[in-house]
Amino acid sequence: MNFKIAAAALLLSGAAIVPAFAAPRLIPDRDAMGVYQVTQPGKPTQTWRVRYQASSRMLRAVSLSGQATGVTVLLDLAAGSADIVVPQMHAIVAVPGLSGVIHKALDQNGAHFTRLGDATIAGHQCTRYLILKRKGDGSACITRSGIVLAATGKDSKGSAQVTALQIAEAPQPPEDFQLPQGYSNINLPPQMLAQLLGG
Known part of the structure; x- marks a missing residue:
């Protein structure tokens, strides 16, 4: 599974937008929760x-399906x-490269x-938008209240x-966005991390 692409798409699923005909804001302006289905060619469908x-400005995504069930991504x-929290290993894995991918997804230049x-x-x-960029393209359907x-x-x-x-717009508990106590900090090769995430 190309987890970085899926994570960037998941981030967009919490995006907010400014008034019509302006470029979308890609950072939400209110608390929200959603259950999303993620599909990629040749990969099992996942639910988060x-x-x-x-x-x-914290985002938490928890896998609800497959061998990655319970794995949590905190941005x-x-x-x-x-960081990725892996309950099965009682471990926290820092993923510096994922942050860079997210920032590229949020960059509206061009x-x-x-x-x-x-x-x-x-x-x-929701209103549908086609999004074209130099190194990729996509689309999003966004509600008036700013939920993709x-x-x-x-x-x-x-x-x-x-x-x-x-989808639900409601205050989210602050404790849900904290890393768990007592977990080990580990590093994993990209291939092993992809396997843990159902790739």
């Missing part, structure tokens, strides 16, 4: 619960750090947004599609 806390957008129309996903109405209900992205390394199954 994504939470975002606006005050700390600190303010600090630019990324991006072109085209409004495509409206859709209904997971019982919510679907997103796709592709570049030279692969592609991923994210679709919301459930």
Whole structure:
């Protein structure tokens, strides 16, 4: 599994947008929770619960399916750090490269947004946008309140599609965005990390 592509798409699934005809903001301005399905060509479909806390700019994604069930990704957008919590190993794995991928996904320099129309996903109405960038392209369907209900992205390394199954805007508990105590900090080769994540 190309986890970095999937993680970038998951981040987009919590995105907020400014008024119509302006470029989308790719950082949420309110707390939210969603359950999303992630698909990639040739890979098993995965389901993730994504939470975002606006005050700390923290994103938490927990795998709900397959051998990666329970694995948690914590992204600190303010600090630019990324950690993966692996309960099966009672371990925390720092992933510096993932943070860089996220920042590239948030970079709007040279991006072109085209409004495509409206859709209904997971019982919510959203506006569809085509997103074109020099090194990749994608699309997103965004509600008036700023929640992305679907997103796709592709570049030279692969592609991923994210679709919301459930969405709720509500305050998120601060403790959900803290690394667990008593876990070991370890490093893993990319291949082993991909296997843990269901790749």
